[in-house]
Amino acid sequence: MKKEARRAAERWFDAGILDAETLQKIEQFESERNESGPDYLRTVLTVAGGGMVALGLVLLVANNWSVLSTVAQVTLAVSLLVSAQVFAGYVLVRKTTSRALRELSASALFIAIGASMVIISGIYQMSGSVTGLIQVWAILGLPVVYLMRSYVASVLYLIMFPVLSYNLAISGITQGESTWPMLVLLLLWLPYYWLMSQSKPWLGVTRLHHILLPLVLLTIIPGFYTHGAGLLAGYAALGLLLTLTGLSGFSDPRSGLKNAYITTGLLTTAFVLWLLSMGYVWRDMNEQRLMHLPDLLRTGFLAAGVIWLGLRGGKGDDRMQRIWLLLIPILAAFGLYLLLFDTFIPVIVSNLTLLALALMLVFEGNRRISLGYLNLGLFFLSVQILSRFFIDDWPLWVRGAGFVVVGLMFMLANRKLLNTRKAVANPKIRFGGDIS
Amino acid sequence: MKPSKTVVALFALVALVQLAVVGWILYAHHRVMSQGELIRLDLGNMWIYDLSDDTEIFIGPIITPISKDAVFEYSDPFPPAEIYESLPAWIVFETNEEGFSEPERWTLNRPRDRTDYLEVRLQNMGRADPDKLGINYLFGNYRLDNFTFSEELTRLKELGLYDGSLSRGVQYQASAYIRIYKGRYAVERIHFDVSREEEGEQNPLQLKQENESQSESATSTGAAE
Numbered sequence: 001m002k003k004e005a006r007r008a009a010e011r012w013f014d015a016g017i018l019d020a021e022t023l024q025k026i027e028q029f030e031s032e033r034n035e036s037g038p039d040y041l042r043t044v045l046t047v048a049g050g051g052m053v054a055l056g057l058v059l060l061v062a063n064n065w066s067v068l069s070t071v072a073q074v075t076l077a078v079s080l081l082v083s084a085q086v087f088a089g090y091v092l093v094r095k096t097t098s099r100a101l102r103e104l105s106a107s108a109l110f111i112a113i114g115a116s117m118v119i120i121s122g123i124y125q126m127s128g129s130v131t132g133l134i135q136v137w138a139i140l141g142l143p144v145v146y147l148m149r150s151y152v153a154s155v156l157y158l159i160m161f162p163v164l165s166y167n168l169a170i171s172g173i174t175q176g177e178s179t180w181p182m183l184v185l186l187l188l189w190l191p192y193y194w195l196m197s198q199s200k201p202w203l204g205v206t207r208l209h210h211i212l213l214p215l216v217l218l219t220i221i222p223g224f225y226t227h228g229a230g231l232l233a234g235y236a237a238l239g240l241l242l243t244l245t246g247l248s249g250f251s252d253p254r255s256g257l258k259n260a261y262i263t264t265g266l267l268t269t270a271f272v273l274w275l276l277s278m279g280y281v282w283r284d285m286n287e288q289r290l291m292h293l294p295d296l297l298r299t300g301f302l303a304a305g306v307i308w309l310g311l312r313g314g315k316g317d318d319r320m321q322r323i324w325l326l327l328i329p330i331l332a333a334f335g336l337y338l339l340l341f342d343t344f345i346p347v348i349v350s351n352l353t354l355l356a357l358a359l360m361l362v363f364e365g366n367r368r369i370s371l372g373y374l375n376l377g378l379f380f381l382s383v384q385i386l387s388r389f390f391i392d393d394w395p396l397w398v399r400g401a402g403f404v405v406v407g408l409m410f411m412l413a414n415r416k417l418l419n420t421r422k423a424v425a426n427p428k429i430r431f432g433g434d435i436s
Numbered sequence: 437m438k439p440s441k442t443v444v445a446l447f448a449l450v451a452l453v454q455l456a457v458v459g460w461i462l463y464a465h466h467r468v469m470s471q472g473e474l475i476r477l478d479l480g481n482m483w484i485y486d487l488s489d490d491t492e493i494f495i496g497p498i499i500t501p502i503s504k505d506a507v508f509e510y511s512d513p514f515p516p517a518e519i520y521e522s523l524p525a526w527i528v529f530e531t532n533e534e535g536f537s538e539p540e541r542w543t544l545n546r547p548r549d550r551t552d553y554l555e556v557r558l559q560n561m562g563r564a565d566p567d568k569l570g571i572n573y574l575f576g577n578y579r580l581d582n583f584t585f586s587e588e589l590t591r592l593k594e595l596g597l598y599d600g601s602l603s604r605g606v607q608y609q610a611s612a613y614i615r616i617y618k619g620r621y622a623v624e625r626i627h628f629d630v631s632r633e634e635e636g637e638q639n640p641l642q643l644k645q646e647n648e649s650q651s652e653s654a655t656s657t658g659a660a661e
Contacts, residue, residue: 113454117461124469136457140450
């Protein structure tokens, strides 16, 4: 039993609320629950310990690397892979029940695949593309994720995407390397993620995947756009798509801001709207670049996803589902900019859209009695107002008054919500009645 | 739960594919090194300076162009401050009469805990024309064969050719030996040649000989007196 729960139970027992029999039942239930759950600590310690041993060996070899002959260096590189394969195979066949060993062997094999390729390239001082190397590594490592059913290997696989995206951004695109293999690699991994999120949604590592996937999507999307102007529209649509995915209960069943899809999506959309609410961002856009057809098609694809999820509806009576309607003013702002060649109206539309998003969150927070939604909405509102102080040339007294108003709004809204929470949690106080 | 035979068979197949890919990379690299055409790329002159202590060595700048055939297009300003802060040593190559004012960056990186060898990191920071010369795609750490900095500096100090100050350095002629085979490149070695004399410059080896002959004549004069 957790320490806090134990203390509370003891306090209730001392106060006479809980009898000894019930306390014993609770303790027994909790201890059985802990035993049946995954042994996280053991897994983490085994993987960490194995990692440290491997690093120590690597350092030992690296320190004497230059004195080794080329044949010895190549032999070491290949034997690294072979030994990792043998270890993983042994664990797969013989140690089927040990989760810790499975994670350790799978992650060791995953790393050994890349390490052996890198070492061989290093031995022969070869030229080559880092992007190509990571792609080959990912192709060879993905079966390890599936066959070993390893969460750690899956996380390692996901971490490759931002690295791949970064490499494409700095060199790959200029050398004509395509970003599409990156998308294919991600799609090939999705069934594993889907199965894990459906079969073991309560695991911490599943939640980690829920956080990582939206972040990976945010990092790889620039690779699919040619110009920054189109990318902004793409990010706005992706933000809404992530929010709606979270609201639909796809993969992550949790609602509210605990759902990483919703949080990441809302933050992305708000950030793009905040950028678009400033005139100079629009002035820096080039109409021809904005009209780049492949970029438009990609944004259209994302927007179609937003509309589909928005019309499909979420779980139950979820008014947040209406957030998809924000897509209309966002696309309208871009359309008006192209039609009028003027930044004034798009800036106004973007400001109003950000305001609508903030108010929607505030009202949703009030309706759900959720401090998370309420404060996120107020935060967006504050950022929108405060940034005007620094970017626009407003008089000093207006800025001061603005600060006071925003601060008061925070205090009053939170106070009101906390009171509502108390009233709901304790109906006796709310209605002034007496249970006895 | 024991894994099914299909899972085990798939794992064996995957392991074989992994080995095959690594083997193919090994073969491709070996082919370049064994069958590739060896070319010598003139890197130009360089001066080697020792900074405040033995742990830091400054090499540069190169005044002559990297190669007459090498045409580079540069985009990044050089050198960024963080390079100086993060690396213990580096090489700077500059071009002059070819009309390229901004330099290509080749950093020389020496591990801090090692004194017996150097590694040269060739990095192309700008965009280069791939048709002109393959050097722009080279990337990696390259060991300098038969060149030991600490010993070299000690030797030069003993000879009185080098006082360790920034104002005076030792000039070297540097060359890269590169293997090229079917569009792939590998650096075989980087060579620093102290014996090559440049016009208008005094060769350290020549200085050494002069010093030795002067000391010999001084000794013989003293002995005669």
